[in-house]
Amino acid sequence: MTTSHRATARGRRRKRGRVRLTLGIVLSLLVLVTAGAGWVYFRLSGNIDTFAADGVSGDRPDADASKGENVLVIGSDARTAGNSALGGGDKSDIGRSDTAFLLHVYADHRHAVAVSIPRDTLVDLPPCKLPDGSWTKARPDTMFNAAYSVGETAKGNPACTQNTVEHLTGLRVDHTVVVDFKGFAELTDVVGGVEVCLPQDVYQRDLNPHRGTRGARLFAKGEQKVSGHKALDYVRIRHGIGDGSDIGRIKRQQAFVASLLKKLKSDGLTPTKLLPLADAATHSLTVDPGLGSADKLISFAMSLKDIDLGNTKFVTIPWRYEGSRVAVVQPDADALWASLKDDRTLDGADASGKNGGKGTREPTDAKSAAPVSGEGAAVSVRNGTTVSGLAARAAKTLTEHGFTVTGTATADAQDHATTVIAYGPGEKSRAKSLARLFPGAEVESASAPGITVTLGLSYARTPSATPSVEPEPVPSQVADDARSGDDNPCSDLSYG
Template identity: 40%
Template sequence: MTGRDENGDDGRRVGRRSRALRTVGIVLAGAVVLGVGAVGWAYWHLSDNIKSVDINNALGDDRPPRAMTTPSPSASVSAPPLPTEALNILVLGSDSRSGEENQELGGGSSTGARSDTAMVVHLDAGRTGATIVSIPRDTLVTRPSCPLPSGGSTEVAYTSMFNNAYAIGGPVCAVKTVESITNIRMDHYIEIDFSGFAKLVDALGGVTVTTDEDIDDEDSHLRLDAGTHHLDGQQALALARTRHGIGDGSDLGRIGLQQKLVKALLDQISTAGLLADPARLYRVADAVTGSLTTDTGLDSLSELMRLGQSLRGLSSDAVRTVTMPVVPAASDRNRVVAEEPEASELWESLR
């Protein structure tokens, strides 16, 4: 009797508590495993989204020198040291990806591709400032001989429209052409397509832009009164593509709108509180990586994160946006050529 009392009710309660604790432990362990698995899957998915081109291998050593390394600024214990060299990135916005989404948004055909937006992004050593130089797509340039993915190379082309470099030889030729006209080495290459840009803006909750004049462009289907507007992804893309509804209808007017949009996006990203909202952060990352083509130096999530972390202290106020100085071409008033010596002086200031 005594033995039953000592091991009966109390024993059963201890047994039940033990089984309950084991059950909780199993559930917690499962949650941890599932959580780690989910993070691992998300990391793999985002990295797998990114497409890349081995530009360094394609171009070899016949390129401008890399930027010089400068003394490293002091870093806090909690933050990694800032980069010690300037960085130059060629950023293209293109309609190169065929598909229903891009077609609906005005993308190119499945048989062709164009670089509708070209910007050289110069990040200062220490990442305290940046200069974004837009190159008008209608600029007439000497396109150098470019290696082709299928073998062989293109012929040198004189007075060729700048954006033909991408159409003829893809990212490799776009990079080589930019390097030939700037004498600046492009350390990295980033390309984002139409649908990806629209998805990014939507994932950020839209973007607020102020326009100085009314916009009514039949080609981009955008109609806005002068003033401040909060745009969704499709509207923001239309703004980036607008040229005929403003100013003189040239590419220079569109570049001005694109530069406004870039700064507005920087402000939106800095105030979006992404780190406090993992689900939203994932949507933004998925939108970006799903539409991205980079060089092989940026084709992983870790490399993109490292670049992003180095820019953590860079505000839109520290970003200067300019356009390569151009004048109308004598041979075709609908085209432009670099204005000298102003264009060369601009590129020299970024070396």
């Protein structure tokens, strides 16, 4: 071999050596990155607790009823895992729901609305599973937050709260997330604090009305940034502002969540910020099995990134006082649930991600060109199905045709296949005219005065029961009371 050949061979060996070294470094980096990512997901997944799916009712709303997603968020005041230091109370006390809202993410993934449910709202609690495996009986006219305490365990019963919300709204809850005191405080620390506003100075007795003296000032009037324990104090204040009601506290909690979202949006979800945020968020979460891993939880969170703050709304379920408790106002509540099911925003806009509406309303009977006229006849409407919002839709149709709707309610049984129109003395002709609005309805006499319409599935399946091309918005008192995610933090915070 000549000298030049030997030099060429040595050069090739050096080149091959450099290539092998470069490949070795790249492979080593890939292994480290992969291992690091795996470690991160292992760590985050290890933070997340899940509740058993066997406590979720088998009698649930149809999963395909809406293309949007519904997420139930529960704020728990459980005293376990270090929470007693933040919330007070006995470590052995049972878990309770301090606040709850149903977040509806519209199908277009550009709009969202959070509906708060006051803790004192009187609802019907459906059967729920107990720790011993047995199921409770249904409990009518029970405070909403009692659902979380069914079974009287330290960690609470999120499955029972989910069952209750599904029964109340007729909407399927896709995911349930429980955040406790400790997780909430850590999250606000990680984001560097949240901007809030107080309409007045707030003192220790405002947080604890059993305190003998006013105590130290916790918050000064006006805008300020809070985090950790102080952020927790802010969202828990009830007695020192306005009329001291839970409704007023809900308004401030909605303002806080809006401000938190604004902070997250402005910071951006970069990897540097995402890891500590995800670590804090998952450390004290309890979720349904569908969100029980880091990749599922992060994937869901990232699916919300295109929702604009101006398109994020906060409302409270239509309500009125009933003594010291809160009652749900109908048909306003059913109209709200129906709008969410149809992916219509609070102002009636289509947020289904498709062009156009979802149906047309028939103003007259298909068998007759003459319009139906109620001429002031009084009618009560009952929903004999599990289809949410059906009574409200029927009531609207009847009102448009001149009938006076005296009230809407849920029928004693919700398994009616056919609509039944029962009429009292002297109401036969009006009942038959009314029946033209409900094709296939059965008309029968009754001893009670007036006309009662009990809706069946036959009505739910007719075009007249579906929203029109240009559907009406939810009741104005609900829409007008909504808070937007980009509202000023000082607006509308002192109800009562």
